[in-house]
Amino acid sequence: MEIADSRVKVKRLSDTKKSLLFLIPSLILLLIFFIGPMVLTFIFxxxxxxxxxxxAKHTEFVGFENFTRMFEDPEFRTSVWNTIVFVFFSAILGQCLLGFLIAFMMKEKNVTFRRIVGLIIIAAWVTPEVVVGFCWVAFLSDNGTANWLIGLLGFKPVAWLFSFPMVSVIIANVWRGTAFSMMVFQSALDEIPKEVEEAAHMDGATRWRIVTSITIPMVKGTIATNLMLVTLSTLGVFTLIYTMTGGGPGVETTTLPIFMFKQAFVSYQLGYGTAISLVLLAIGAIASLIYMKILKTKV
Structure with missing residues (x-):
């Protein structure tokens, strides 16, 4: 009996070694393309x-000088505020809320209708950011479709990208990114048993009561996960904003990714730019912890 047990243990150990052997290529790629760059970013x-x-010839260790310079820079503080505004209205109130509403309204619809609406919305999501940016520049330009439509109503043309730059990039990002939230919430809502909602309805619960007391609590984990994913992706939005406004006019749409790019690749201060990237990473981590704390869920 002991011999048989020892043979089983040897076989399990052998299987474990074989499994680890197959994981080595993935671990090497992870080390080279993820862990390595993160360590270098922290050092730089x-x-x-x-x-x-x-x-450029003689790189020196300067301690916390980059961070001191950063927090004393008015443009950095402006970019942090712009990032918070952009993420809040674009990710939380925009993509997440709108995605949930669309998924909720499509819940009881027939399959054909859901597919048509889903295809239209997903078309924006799969379009590259730079293409979306140019499309919205054309739509909001002085002679664009938006001014043509308000001209039909008798109003004067508006310089959208100059007078309302932050609103313009927020709308463009919501238009592009809502599809992801819609698909996530659609999948979660479809998993809710119909019997639960029907029982609540028979007990006299209103539609609003069912949504707040049954639907939302049952998809709470999905909400937290989606909030984190959408927030992190929105924090890193660069191409869309840079294509539409370049961070301007002035610094009105300069978010942290735009500010980091300008410092690292326009002013050529890579050390300063990597320090800004760490702050951006910290903001993303803090936001994720806040979501999990508020919603009291494990993700």
Whole structure:
């Protein structure tokens, strides 16, 4: 009996070694393309690494100088505020809320209707950001479709990208990204047993009561997960904003990714730029923890 047990243990150990052997290529790729760059980013944020000048030849360790400079920079503080506004209205109130409403309204519809509406919405999501950006620039330009439509109503043309730049990029990002939230919530809502809602309805619960007391609590984990994913993706939005406004006019749409790009690849201060990227990473981590704390769920 002991011999048989020892043979089983040896076989399990052998299987474990074989499994680890197959994982080695994935671990190497993870080390090279994920862990390695993260470690280098952390190291470079404490240096004066640059693409031009004396620092390009002789990179030195400068400690927390980049972070001190960052928090003393008015443009950095403006970019943080712009990022918060953009994420709140674009991700939380925009994509998440709108995605949930669309998924909820499509819940009881027939399959053909859901497919048609879903295809129209998903078409925007699969379109590259740079293409979406140029489409919205054309739509909101002085001679664009938006001004043509309000001209039909007797109103004067509006310089949307100059007078309302943040509103313009928020609307464009909501238009593009809502499909992801819609698909996530649609899948979660379809998993709710109809019997539960029907029983509540028979007990006299109103539609609003069913949504707030049954539907939302049952998809709470999905809401937290979607909020985190959409927030993190919106924090990193660069191409759409840069294509539409370039971060302007002035610094009105300069979010942290735009500010980081300008410092790292326009001013060639790579050390300063990587320090900004760590702040962006920290904001994403803090937002994720807040979502999990508020919704009291494990993700």
């Amino acid at each position: 944020s404490f240096t004066n690494l640059a693409l031009t000048g004396a620092a």
